Amino acid sequence: MCDERPDHPTRGGRPPRRRRRARHRQAPRRRDRARHRPARRPEEGKAKLDALAQASADQGGVSLVRDAFRRLRRNPVAMFGAAIVAVFVLVAVFAPLLAxxxxxxxFDELTKNLTVDNIPGASDGFPLGSDPLGRDFLSRLIHGSRQTLFVGVLATLIGLGLGALIGAVAGAxxxxxxxILMRVTDVMLALPALLLAISLVAMASRSSQWTVILAVAIVNVPIFARLLRGSMLAQRESDHVLAARALGVKQRSIVLRHMLPNAMTAVIVQATLTLSTAILEAASLSFLGLGDADINRAEWGLMLGVDGVRYFEVRPELAYYPALAIIVVALGFTLxxxxxxxxxDPKNRR
Incomplete structure (x- = not known):
């Protein structure tokens, strides 16, 4: 019997004893290379850091607004909504020139054949025909964009102002x-928006354009108040507010200069979304007959409710065009x- 064990190769193809010998032979070579390797000087690392800092300074820092605008331009859905809004605003501003x-x-051309069962359609000089009173329907549709924009923007601004005041006071x-302020807003949020607007308009002795604006504005107040109050509470515990408070800065300066400017970003974005809701609510009130009583003033909700629904079987285009205009504009502001x-939102940064 032979006690000698076979010299089995290991994973590297060499016996363990030979591999140890090879390591011992290579160790002096490694020490020599490390000894003769030039040491990294601190000046080289500092020079690299200076070069990176100079390159960053040459490119310039990007602010949060510019960064958000750059991401907004890369969003095709948002750009489509912005195009709709831009066309709507241009039509509303230049309505007297476009109509x-x-x-x-x-017009006599439209009223001579006008009856209850016959409303003239498209003809020379009147691309969309007549309304039930013999007026140019296209001109009224174009001027209706101005009235809709005025009501929606003014109602949103009033609601934004009142809601921002309540939310800032509550959060500060x-x-x-x-x-107290939040319980009042909770009561207002518990009621459906359209039902609350109808109740507010019904309280007025006579419905008008301004009753619609005030009703829609009051409905949107709790939305802005709750949103700004939450942002203000988040800002109260931030580092810059705590530092200002530790330095002895007055509470009024902290609220107006540190907390409120940083909390208004989300509120401004919400105002864009609320504008579409305000347009729909104002049109709903006019459709129900609670809007402006002046029949000579062109407004899409009034055109849809008074003319479109009443004469839908005679000429359905009187309801199609105002309804389509309201839907497209509300979609544009929403997108x-x-x-x-x-x-x-920093969570969506790529």
């Missing part, structure tokens, strides 16, 4: 002030607002 006729004028002071929200 071929006076929206309140009655807290305590019993916050509890733009959602794109702005995604662009500003």
């Amino acid at each position: 071929p006729h006076d929206p309140a004028q009655r 002071f807290g305590g019993w002030v916050d509890n 733009l607002g959602e794109g702005m929200r995604e662009a500003i």
Whole structure:
């Protein structure tokens, strides 16, 4: 019997004893290379850092607004909504130049064949025909964009102002002030928006354009108040607010200069989304007959409710065009607002 064990190769193809010998032979060579390797000088690392800093300075820092705008431009859905909004605003601003006729004028060409069962359609000089009173329907549709924009923007601005005031006071002071203001907003949020707007308009002795604006504005107040109050509470515990408070800065300066500017970004984005809701609510009130009582003033909700529904079987185009205009404009503001929200939200940065 032979006690000698076979010299089995290992994973590297060499016996363990030979591999140890090879390591011992290579160790002096490694020490010699490390000894003769030039040491990295601190000046080289500093020079590299200076070069990187100079390159960053040459490119320039990107602000949060510019970064958000860059992400917004890369969003095709938001750009589509912005295009709709831009066309709507241009049509509303230049309505007197774009409208071929006076929206309140009655024309003999349209009234001579006008009856209850016959409303003239498209003809020479009147591309969309007549309304039930013999006025140019296209001119009224164009001027209706101005009235819709005026009501929606003014109602949103009033709601934004009142809601921002309530939310800023509640978020800045807290305590019993916050509890009282938030319970009032909770009561307003518990009611459906359209039902609350109808109740507010019904309280007026006579419905008008301004009753619609105030009703829609009051409905949107709790939305802005809750949103700004939450942002203000998040800002109260931030580092820069704590540092300002430790330095002895007055509470008024902290709220107006440190907390409120940083909390208004989300509120401004919400205003874009609320604008589409305000347009729909104002059109709904006019459709129900609670809007402006002046029949000579062109407004899409009034055109849809008074003319479109009443004469739908005679000429359905009187309801199609105002309804389509309201839907497209509300869609444009919604897409733009959602794109702005995604662009500003740091969670969506790529």
